[in-house]
Amino acid sequence: MKAYKMEVRFTILLTALFLLAGNVALVFSIFPVQGNLFGFPIMYIVPILSGWFGILFLTIVANKAGNKIDEEIERENGLLTSTSAETETGKQKKSHNKEGA
Amino acid sequence: MGEEAWQLSNPMLGIGAIVATFILFYVVGYISNRKSSSVTDLYVAGSSIGPLTNGLAMASTYMSLATFLGITALILQLQVPFIMLWIQLILSIPLITIIYGTSLRRMGAFSPTHFIRERYGLSASIIAALFMILVSLMYALGQMIGIALAFETVLGIPYMTGLIVGGLVIVGYVTLGGMAGASNNAAIQMVIIALMFIVPLGAIMKAMGGSGWFFPPLLYSDMVPAMLEAMPNFFDYQFSPKWYVSLIGLTIGSLGLPHLAMRIYTASSLKSARTAMVWFAFIIGLVFSATYAMGFVGVYATETQGVAISAADADKLTLILNLVYNPEWVTALVIAGAISAGLSTLSGNLLAIGALLSQDIVSVLKPDLKVRTRVKLGYAAIFTGGIISILLAINPPAFLVVSILWAFGLAGVTNAPLIIVGVWWKEANKFGAIAASVIGGALYIVVSPFVFPSIVLTGHSVTDGMGLSGAMLAIPVSFILLIVVSYLTNRMPKLSAMLTAKEDHALIERIHGWKDVHPGRYNSTIGAAITVVFFTVIAVWAVMPWNM
Numbered sequence: 001m002k003a004y005k006m007e008v009r010f011t012i013l014l015t016a017l018f019l020l021a022g023n024v025a026l027v028f029s030i031f032p033v034q035g036n037l038f039g040f041p042i043m044y045i046v047p048i049l050s051g052w053f054g055i056l057f058l059t060i061v062a063n064k065a066g067n068k069i070d071e072e073i074e075r076e077n078g079l080l081t082s083t084s085a086e087t088e089t090g091k092q093k094k095s096h097n098k099e100g101a
Numbered sequence: 102m103g104e105e106a107w108q109l110s111n112p113m114l115g116i117g118a119i120v121a122t123f124i125l126f127y128v129v130g131y132i133s134n135r136k137s138s139s140v141t142d143l144y145v146a147g148s149s150i151g152p153l154t155n156g157l158a159m160a161s162t163y164m165s166l167a168t169f170l171g172i173t174a175l176i177l178q179l180q181v182p183f184i185m186l187w188i189q190l191i192l193s194i195p196l197i198t199i200i201y202g203t204s205l206r207r208m209g210a211f212s213p214t215h216f217i218r219e220r221y222g223l224s225a226s227i228i229a230a231l232f233m234i235l236v237s238l239m240y241a242l243g244q245m246i247g248i249a250l251a252f253e254t255v256l257g258i259p260y261m262t263g264l265i266v267g268g269l270v271i272v273g274y275v276t277l278g279g280m281a282g283a284s285n286n287a288a289i290q291m292v293i294i295a296l297m298f299i300v301p302l303g304a305i306m307k308a309m310g311g312s313g314w315f316f317p318p319l320l321y322s323d324m325v326p327a328m329l330e331a332m333p334n335f336f337d338y339q340f341s342p343k344w345y346v347s348l349i350g351l352t353i354g355s356l357g358l359p360h361l362a363m364r365i366y367t368a369s370s371l372k373s374a375r376t377a378m379v380w381f382a383f384i385i386g387l388v389f390s391a392t393y394a395m396g397f398v399g400v401y402a403t404e405t406q407g408v409a410i411s412a413a414d415a416d417k418l419t420l421i422l423n424l425v426y427n428p429e430w431v432t433a434l435v436i437a438g439a440i441s442a443g444l445s446t447l448s449g450n451l452l453a454i455g456a457l458l459s460q461d462i463v464s465v466l467k468p469d470l471k472v473r474t475r476v477k478l479g480y481a482a483i484f485t486g487g488i489i490s491i492l493l494a495i496n497p498p499a500f501l502v503v504s505i506l507w508a509f510g511l512a513g514v515t516n517a518p519l520i521i522v523g524v525w526w527k528e529a530n531k532f533g534a535i536a537a538s539v540i541g542g543a544l545y546i547v548v549s550p551f552v553f554p555s556i557v558l559t560g561h562s563v564t565d566g567m568g569l570s571g572a573m574l575a576i577p578v579s580f581i582l583l584i585v586v587s588y589l590t591n592r593m594p595k596l597s598a599m600l601t602a603k604e605d606h607a608l609i610e611r612i613h614g615w616k617d618v619h620p621g622r623y624n625s626t627i628g629a630a631i632t633v634v635f636f637t638v639i640a641v642w643a644v645m646p647w648n649m
Contacts, residue, residue, distance in 0.1 A: 001619070001621065001622070004619075004621075004622050007613065010199075011199055011200060011525075014199055015196060015199065015200065018192050018195055018196055018199075019189075019192070019349065019352065022188060022189035022191060022192045022352065023188075023189050023345065023348065023349065023352075024188075025185035025188065025338070025345055025348075026342060026345040026346060026348070026349075028338070029338050029340070029341070029342040029344075029345045030342045032338075038319075038322055039322025039323065039325055040322050040325060041325075041336045043336065043338065044181060044184075044336050047184075047185055047188055048184070048188060048319075048390060048393060051188035051189065051191055051386065051389070052191070052382075052386030052387070052389070052390055053386070055191050055192065055195060055382050055386065056379065056382045056383055056386060058195065059195050059378050059379045059381075059382040060379055062195060062198070062199050062375065062378070063375040063376060063378065063379055066198075066199065066203065066371070066375050067371075067372055067375065070371060070614060073613070073614040073615065074614070077614070077615065077616045077617075080616060080617055081616070
């Protein structure tokens, strides 16, 4: 379940961060700010920069995290396979012993 | 400078540029299609496309004529709020990828409707396919208006003649299969679209005296003081936070667009699909930022340079700026770029209509139909879809972007909840899906100004027309219905006996990468309850007065 929890948390958190980075204008519409940045009004240029470089940064994070979660799911799948194989072997051994006895 | 008829004085320049672009796409399409040998090749290019090509193709599929013509027109009309609206549309591919794209790729789905069929059964998938056809038609309508305007500018002919000539040329081209399944073509188109938009924009800025012409997307702050002097309210947000909340409906809408998610299935691996997402964000951010700059420059030209643009010509702003500030051959190239942007999206829309009708509806209802008949039917659907979009464009909405964004909303209501909840919640079932799609979709259509002009939520024509207000109400209703109806029907023995819960659970586990089925996974009642409460609050807020 560790990989599952990781997958769910990662998806919810990243979705929220993506929505935030793409909707900085919503934040500014609630909490307006004054002033300029790089010669533009802050409330104009920050949503544009966040909507490009902010999203780009998050896609890099999502790329790495997504690959890591895939590996984790594979690892847990591997554990599951080896556990069931061990159980199977154990069962076979037991029945072999019984037959032997 | 007074109002005038904006057109190329030498139509041959425009025609030459358009023909050359068509030939280039046809040749690339032909070479790419020669390699296609199976259905998988045709639809998802054998799942073998590399990340950069795929990222470019994703961007090209997403970019439409709206980029060249529509966005700038609405920046002229609404100024900064429209830029803020457009920014969040970059979220489409990243959110599709992390929320459901990789899962559907693991499943081997050809299209979102394919997933809906596997997950909810035939009835739900046919309803979803019918709505998707409407979405694709409205999307195609926006492209068709733009193509008519581009031909009008090239040939100096009336809009109606431009629509019929341009529309028939493009529909004929797509029907004959010029663009089928060519991701390489889409990638080349993206490079052409970017070059034909950004380079001429730099030239326009230089002609206006802007010092940042060498990187137009971000370097135009030296023009800000003059803009503020001429139009002090250009940077004003104008609307309340509620309007900005409603924009998230468009984000959800982009998650339901049928032709976008397809790009994730063309990736050679999940890792490659995720890397393509990074390229997509970089490229689309670049081009989007350039369109904001073009919109800014357009308003700047009208406010400070005396360029007069009538309301009827608003959609031609990009072309007009090029006609005023650049040599005619540059405008010809921009027109060719605009048409190629429209062509790629229109072909995606029409091919989606063909596939939806022949693969997702007719083949499902009549599985014994011969392959040849199905292919013929697909071609007939592509052609008919094209003709319908031409007919709809005869009396178009005021701005071409309006119909495109309305289509986003409809996809967000009828398709996105089914996919998102279907991937993440095992309890979602066909009864919930059908209720969500039918009732949510009908509600969205009823409150749009196109059917009953008197039943609207805000009375602000652009906000209602773009589907912002309708989506803010109908998307939550759709999510609530899907969750509540599924939850209740799962507990009604007569109805639950008609469901395939075991298979559905196995499908969900499999598409997330699991080899076993665990009852604790993707089964959170608390998560579903929180979603219902959250969307109920949003839906109630949507029907309260907007005060616009």
